Amino acid sequence: MKVICIGRNYSDHAKELNNPVPSKPMIFMKPPSALLVNNKPFYYPEFTNDLHYELELVVKICKNGRHIQPSYAHKYYEQVALGIDFTARDLQTECKQKGHPWEIAKGFDGAAPISDFVSLYNLNRTAIEFELHKNGTIVQKGNTKDMIFSIDQIIVYVSKFFKLQMGDIIYTGTPAGVGPVVIGDKLEGFLHTKDEILPMLSVEIK
Numbered sequence: 001m002k003v004i005c006i007g008r009n010y011s012d013h014a015k016e017l018n019n020p021v022p023s024k025p026m027i028f029m030k031p032p033s034a035l036l037v038n039n040k041p042f043y044y045p046e047f048t049n050d051l052h053y054e055l056e057l058v059v060k061i062c063k064n065g066r067h068i069q070p071s072y073a074h075k076y077y078e079q080v081a082l083g084i085d086f087t088a089r090d091l092q093t094e095c096k097q098k099g100h101p102w103e104i105a106k107g108f109d110g111a112a113p114i115s116d117f118v119s120l121y122n123l124n125r126t127a128i129e130f131e132l133h134k135n136g137t138i139v140q141k142g143n144t145k146d147m148i149f150s151i152d153q154i155i156v157y158v159s160k161f162f163k164l165q166m167g168d169i170i171y172t173g174t175p176a177g178v179g180p181v182v183i184g185d186k187l188e189g190f191l192h193t194k195d196e197i198l199p200m201l202s203v204e205i206k
């Protein structure tokens with residue numbers, strides 16, 4: 001399975017990192033070994049001094065497809081989760097300055113905590129709200145209606161290059177409010193359903 005990630009998909013986040021707003025989806029991948037499931041603790045890696053959280057809505061692909069057409073894209077996902085795109089910001093900055101790929105900054109072991117998946121049935125499909133709490137305080141609030149590229153547009157674009165296969169997952173980008181974590185912090189992700197705010201993800205930094 002593939003873990004596909006989209007960068008800079010909310011203009012308020014692109015601005016906070018002084019990045020241009022992209023004209024096409026920006027794609028990178030994490031290896032499946034980056035996934036951290038079942039709310040397991042995350043161990044702060046020794047190779048960074050500036051680890052940042054990025055809470056993102058994650059989509060699971062439910063059938064195989066290549067060159068998916070816009071009017072069919074919605075048929076390729078039925079479930080979503082919340083995930084954190086952990087980023088060693090210091091390493092990423094160094095990679096960007098040198099024009100190097102940034103896998104070591106985003107694809108390391110445990111860099112992709114992910115919740116269980118829930119059905120889209122109980123969500124507002126075109127405006128899914130989610131939020132991240134750090135030590136009990138809200139630090140990120142997102143709504144998929146503010147995405148630069150919608151989930152359907154991402155699926156269309158990604159499938160031009162990569163065959164999408166059942167079980168692949170897509171991290172769809174983070175809204176503004178990213179920031180550092182330190183050992184001892186607790187991150188909690190919540191998803192707004194039609195009738196409740198659902199705790200989805202809880203990660204302790206050890």
Ligand code: MG
Binds near residue numbers: 005173
């Ligand atoms: Mg991200």
